[in-house]
Amino acid sequence: MIFEAMVEIRTRPGISDPEGATIESALPRLGFGEVSGVRVGKAIRLSVDAPDEAGARRRLASLCDALLANPVMEDVEITLMAD
Amino acid sequence: MIFEAMVEIRTRPGISDPEGATIESALPRLGFGEVSGVRVGKAIRLSVDAPDEAGARRRLASLCDALLANPVMEDVEITLMAD
Structure with missing residues (x-):
């Protein structure tokens, strides 16, 4: 079964975000x-x-750890849409 | 009233996405x-x-046009969470 997903990666509170500061x-x-x-x-x-x-959630969490996010500096939120 | 919002900006289908292609x-x-x-x-x-x-949605749509997104290459999705 194919799941469409959105992975949001944000810098943790307290970690500087130069792009956000520039916009602000x-x-x-x-x-x-x-x-x-x-x-x-x-x-x-x-x-x-x-x-x-x-299963989809588990695999995406592994993928975030392995490749997409830096757990020291970033928080991850996984949203699934069944398809 | 303060609204917390998330603005998702994605490249339109057909527009190249080198970062996505590299991950893939x-x-x-x-x-x-x-x-x-x-x-x-x-x-x-x-x-x-x-x-x-x-009103919050209207202002955020204006902000996307003025600063955050490029309407030729990008689609925008605004999600509001009342606070």
């Missing part, structure tokens, strides 16, 4: 002073072939 | 042959102060 510093000048707390992470979309949802 | 080419070697269709986008978390949900 431009906001008042562009007239978006009501926007704050900008943090830029990754949204990785992918498909995984697994027998069931639990 | 490494998958079989790492033992993840069951994973495919990797596309790497951005997940931007932010807070917006707006009178209601419709």
Whole structure:
């Protein structure tokens, strides 16, 4: 069974996020002073072939550890959409 | 009212995604042959102060047009979590 998934990878609180800080510093000048707390992470979309949802989640968690994320600096959130 | 939001920015289908392609080419070697269709986008978390949900959405859509996304190459999805 093919599962479509989205893996969100964000820098942990306290870890600096230069891209988010740069966006945030431009906001008042562009007239978006009501926007704050900008943090830029990754949204990785992918498909995984697994027998069931639990299996798909397990494999994606392994993939994050092996390749996609740095567990010291980043938090990972896996969202599955059955297909 | 403060709304927490997540803005997902992905390259449109047909637009090349070198980072996704690089990840995908490494998958079989790492033992993840069951994973495919990797596309790497951005997940931007932010807070917006707006009178209601419709207003928050409108402001975030403007912000995407003005600063966050390139509408020629990228699709945007805005998800709001009331706070």
